[in-house]
Amino acid sequence: MDDTAISRPPRRRRKDARPAEIIDAGLREFAEKGFAGARLEDVARRAGIAKGTIYRYFADKEALFLAAARARVVPVFDDADAFVEAFAGSTRELLRLIVTQIYGRLVETDLRVLIRIVLAEGAIFPSLTEHYHREAIVRGRRLLDRIVARGIARGEVRPGPAADLPIVIVAPAIVASIWKMAFDRLDPIATERFLAAHLDLVCEGLLVHGR
Amino acid sequence: MDDTAISRPPRRRRKDARPAEIIDAGLREFAEKGFAGARLEDVARRAGIAKGTIYRYFADKEALFLAAARARVVPVFDDADAFVEAFAGSTRELLRLIVTQIYGRLVETDLRVLIRIVLAEGAIFPSLTEHYHREAIVRGRRLLDRIVARGIARGEVRPGPAADLPIVIVAPAIVASIWKMAFDRLDPIATERFLAAHLDLVCEGLLVHGR
DNA sequence: CCGTTTGATGACCCGCGGGTCATCAAGCGT
DNA sequence: ACGCTTGATGACCCGCGGGTCATCAAACGG
Secondary structure (H helix, E strand, O other): OOHHHHHOOOOOOOOOOHHHHHHHHHHHHHHHHHHHHOOHHHHHHHHOOOHHHHHHHOOOHHHHHHHHHHHHHHHHHHHHHHHHHHOOOOHHHHHHHHHHHHHHHHHOOHHHHHHHHHHHHOOOOHHHHHHHHHHHHHHHHHHHHHHHHHHHHOOOEOOOHHHHOOHHHHHHHHHHHHHHHHOOOOOOOOHHHHHHHHHHHHHHHHEOOOO | OOHHHHHOOOOOOOOOOHHHHHHHHHHHHHHHHHHHHOOHHHHHHHHOOOHHHHHHHOOOHHHHHHHHHHHHHHHHHHHHHHHHHHOOOOHHHHHHHHHHHHHHHHHOOHHHHHHHHHHHHOOOOHHHHHHHHHHHHHHHHHHHHHHHHHHHHOOOEOOOHHHHOHHHHHHHHHHHHHHHHHOOOOOOOOHHHHHHHHHHHHHHHHEOOOO
């Protein structure tokens, strides 16, 4: 009784749709298993294709990952840049909205796996690290620098060591992402609680008081 | 010309010293390559033993890692607990000293690899996550809770969402550890700068002002 | 309709590395 | 000195998974 032979759909050429399907399947597997732990056999199954087909579109596993990461990261920063560009309110409100967006688009989504993967596998695959640095870190830091400079110019941000290294401002969100990935199953902490603590710390710690 | 055959030291039994030597070698390999990337062949070479010898002392790779992690983590928390217990000064000073210690004993040492490894491999090896949670996270959080409660009782810490979730207080150090591991080569940020920004943010963000 | 192109398949290759175990020999006890 | 115990060795096993490629067949163009 071979069910596989009966129920298997006939092969179909779907050249235009395939890359995105493979990327999506890849990102899911990378999210669950990490880069090394994700098997291309599983990616292929998820995408409904044969493993060899992956190589028609991506040179190798790393190329698939890079494509998947890029597809996810670029829109996020494009949106954030546009948002900050257009924003006209107080720095407190801007921080609140940006930090909230970080939670909505990083902490609570599978984009957070990039943190895991780069940290975990970056030493073995330096190109992952370089790529992520270029696509996400440089852009993220530039955005934070911009928010801080704007705040200082408006007299709303207190100059000091924290304003000079704004990456510390988003550190709680990074830790929340790590928590969600590694410990939430054992020891749940609601995202809202991280967000509230984060905003509390950063608004009190960075802003000029009373502003 | 086989140099190996001439220069190889005779086998010697060193049962009592071996476990620590293997642990030390293991931790170094795990630090460089991550858990999955570290090869027991390399651990053995580093320890000056044959690979099979590792299995005389540790059931498998995971057992080696757990032993290595434990050997490193437990003393750090023992010291920190004792320090906080004995400390009689202001919360500002206590935070300064504890955060500085975190940088000295985590960010700047190979202990930071535990973050990487748990994050990377925890999904595949749940026992790693559980172990680390029990040994490090629970203790760490308890210590932070204690510092905050002490500070609130002395009127030095501002109650609020950040005080309710003190893990955000050490988030910059976690991010600094990640930075050191993943990005420092591409984009160096001096530890002192992280430390200054961290203390600036946390002292301003958490402490009652003027205290 | 038919020949050609090319997207899709899955059996297979092969290097990698965790783990095994027969053999060796250090060291102890008598 | 010798037999026994047990720590150490390294050749080997074998499963895993990334990548290959001969074969198939969908789809296009004449």
